[in-house]
Amino acid sequence: xxxxxTVMKSGHPPTLFAAFLYFDFCFxxxxxxxxxxxxxxxxxxxxPAQTGFMISLPILxxxxxxxxxxxxxxxxxxxxxxxxxxxxIVLAMAYGxxxxxxxxxxxxxxxxxxxxxxxxxxxxxxxxxxxxxxxKGLAMGIAGAGNSGTVLAVLFAPxxxxxxGWQAVYGFAGIVMLVPIAVMLLLAKEPxxxxxxxxxxxxxxxxxxxxxxxxxxxxITFGGFIxxxxxxxxxxxxxxxxxxxxxxxxxxxxxxxxSGIRIVGGYFADRMGGVLVLSVVLLAAIGxxxxxxxxxxxxxxxxxxxxxxxxxxAGNGALFQLVPLRWPNNTAVAxxxxxxxxxxGGAILPNVMGLSKQYAGGFAPxxxxxxxxxxxxxxxxxxxxxxxxxxxxxxxxxVLAKEPAEAVPMRPATA
Numbered sequence: 268x269x270x271x272x273t274v275m276k277s278g279h280p281p282t283l284f285a286a287f288l289y290f291d292f293c294f295x296x297x298x299x300x301x302x303x304x305x306x307x308x309x310x311x312x313x314x315p316a317q318t319g320f321m322i323s324l325p326i327l328x329x330x331x332x333x334x335x336x337x338x339x340x341x342x343x344x345x346x347x348x349x350x351x352x353x354x355x356i357v358l359a360m361a362y363g364x365x366x367x368x369x370x371x372x373x374x375x376x377x378x379x380x381x382x383x384x385x386x387x388x389x390x391x392x393x394x395x396x397x398x399x400x401x402x403k404g405l406a407m408g409i410a411g412a413g414n415s416g417t418v419l420a421v422l423f424a425p426x427x428x429x430x431x432g433w434q435a436v437y438g439f440a441g442i443v444m445l446v447p448i449a450v451m452l453l454l455a456k457e458p459x460x461x462x463x464x465x466x467x468x469x470x471x472x473x474x475x476x477x478x479x480x481x482x483x484x485x486x487i488t489f490g491g492f493i494x495x496x497x498x499x500x501x502x503x504x505x506x507x508x509x510x511x512x513x514x515x516x517x518x519x520x521x522x523x524x525x526s527g528i529r530i531v532g533g534y535f536a537d538r539m540g541g542v543l544v545l546s547v548v549l550l551a552a553i554g555x556x557x558x559x560x561x562x563x564x565x566x567x568x569x570x571x572x573x574x575x576x577x578x579x580x581a582g583n584g585a586l587f588q589l590v591p592l593r594w595p596n597n598t599a600v601a602x603x604x605x606x607x608x609x610x611x612g613g614a615i616l617p618n619v620m621g622l623s624k625q626y627a628g629g630f631a632p633x634x635x636x637x638x639x640x641x642x643x644x645x646x647x648x649x650x651x652x653x654x655x656x657x658x659x660x661x662x663x664x665x666v667l668a669k670e671p672a673e674a675v676p677m678r679p680a681t682a
Contacts, residue, residue, distance in 0.1 A: 274405055278398035283409055285447070285455035286394030289349050290413025292447045293386035295420045296356060296440050297329055300377055301497025301617075302424040302518075305504045305511040306433040311370045315505075319621020321370075322497045323614040324377030329384015330610030337388040337603025344457045345393040349386065353448045356383050360441030367434050376437070384610060388603025391587060396458025400595070401537065401666050404588030408533020411583060415526030417496040418519050425500070425515035477593055478601065480651050481586060482608035484545060487552065487641045488582030490612025491575070492525050498617045499572065502630065507565045517569055525576030525583075532584025540663025542652045544585035549645040551578035556638035560631040585664075592660050 275283075300307065301322045308318045340348035359379035367376050394410030395403045427436050499521060503514035536544045555575035559568065587602065594601035616637065623633040652664070661667045 271405075274398070274402045277402050278395075278406060279456060279458075281454040282397055282456050282458065283394045283406060285451045286349075286390045286410045287413045288447045288450050289353065289393075290386055290390035290410060291416045291419070292413075292444055293353070293356065293383040293390070294414050294416025296360070296416070296444070297325055297380055297384040298417050298420045298493070298497050299380060299424055299436060299440060300325055300373065302420040302500055302515060303428050303433045303436060304497070304501040305514060306425070306428045307373055308501065310433070311373070313370070315621045315625040316618075317370075317621075318501055319498070319617040319619075321373060321377060322501065322621075323494075323617040324374055325380035325384060326493055326497065326610055326617070327614035328378045328381020330381075330607045330614060332381055332385035333387055333603045333607040333610065334600070336385040337392075337600045340389045340392070340603075341597065341600055345389050345396070346451065346455050346457050348389050349393065349451055349455075350448065352382065352386060352389070353444060353451070357441050357444050357448075359383075360437045360444065363437030364434060364441065367437070385603075387606040387610075388598075388600070391602050392598045393455065393458065395591065395598070397456075400592060403591045404533040404537035404541065404584065405530070406533075407587040407591070408530040408536075408584035411533070411587060412526050412529050414492065414529065414580075414583070415523065417493075417522040418526060421496075421500060421515040421518040421522060425512045429512060477651075477655070478604060479608075480647070481590065481593075481605045483644050484549075484582070484586055484648065485605050485609030486612030487549065487637075487644050488545075488579045488586060489606065489609040490614075490616060491552065491637060491641075492579040492583065493610060493613035494616025495572070495576070495579075496522050496525075497613070498620050502620070503565075505624070506562075506630065507568075509565070517565075520569060521572035521576045524573045525580030528577045528580040529584040532581030533588050534584075535581075536585040536588035536664065538665075540661070540665040541585040541589040542648065542655070542660075542664030544588075544664070545582055545648060546645065548578040548582040548585065549641055549648070551575075552582070553638050553641045553645070556634045556641065559634045562629070562631065589660065589664055592666060593655075 304318060304322055307321065336348060336352060359382055362379060363376045367373060390413060391407050391410045395406035398406040424436050427439060499518040500514040503509050503517045504511055532544055552575055555571050558571050590602050591598045619636060620630055620633040623630055656662055
């Protein structure tokens with residue numbers, strides 16, 4: 268079992284750090300409206316359904332933008348794509364600071380926040396591109412731990428919104444975005460794992476069954492993570508009548524678990540197999556969702572969310588241990604496509620929870636729907652892995668032992 272130091276020596280740690288920071292700050296900006304949800308709801312007197320839609324819009328916009336950014340990165344380079352995206356984000360934050368003054372403006376701002384959500388596939392591919400296949404799970408877990416940006420958002424946005432007004436938070440966000448831009452310019456190097464391919468080859472993952480199978484799993488793991496991260500401040504504020512700032516702190520506890528455990532998920536996926544780890548964490552997520560339907564106390568609810576987020580975070584890391592094994596030559600595009608579909612699941616969740624509260628009087632039906640969906644995906648995973656093992660991945664989802672993953676012939680694209 269390779270030590271952490273050995274793993275780092277096999278790649279380029281400065282690029283990995285730059286990719287992590289890039290994703291971390293982008294993620295924080297992506298979830299700003301969710302972190303400030305109680306403030307925006309109070310300002311415009313929104314219904315639960317309107318709040319759910321407002322929170323889901325950045326997720327939806329970010330999901331749609333992920334795949335195009337991933338394709339662009341294959342042509343101009345992942346470092347250049349990241350710098351371009353961050354520059355546009357700074358301009359978007361200026362719009363939020365100077366021009367947002369109505370609910371419709373908030374919705375427009377939600378679309379602009381989606382630009383930050385497009386960073387996923389580029390960040391993970393940039394960070395892991397220097398590392399060999401047997402260590403990509405851990406490298407992707409470290410880069411993907413940038414979803415800890417949720418913690419930054421829910422920790423700092425509510426008190427800043429309370430002190431200076433929630434519109435001012437966009438201005439603060441634009442200023443701090445200069446930090447990852449500087450780090451990317453100074454430390455990151457374009458990985459050497461790029462391959463000359465046609466556009467059709469770049470997007471081939473769109474036409475494979477495996478691509479859609481990965482996407483369904485990611486709807487549960489990442490969709491659940493991002494959807495709940497955005498909705499929890501509103502959930503805690505409405506369900507338990509805690510203050511807006513306290514709701515943000517409670518959300519931080521859950522989100523911190525999901526972010527840190529992502530690295531652990533990638534680490535154990537490298538050693539035990541991504542399929543095995545995914546099976547375990549899906550079972551844990553299902554149990555957590557069902558337990559939350561009983562409306563436990565505030566303390567028990569917080570603990571259950573921490574368990575749930577830990578499972579979802581580990582699942583995110585485990586899934587992306589498998590992605591570069593299945594698509595070694597176009598990981599950025601495949602990761603962006605899977606991230607796009609997975610994020611769409613996150614956009615659905617706040618709407619489901621808002622509608623559940625408005626029409627059923629509580630959030631339990633929303634949790635049940637997600638638990639049932641997760642159980643269905645878990646059953647499908649048991650069938651899918653029979654076709655995967657021996658074709659492009661080893662038992663339980665480990666790297667094939669006899670030959671490098673890059674040398675394994677891919678299955679023909681199927682409808």
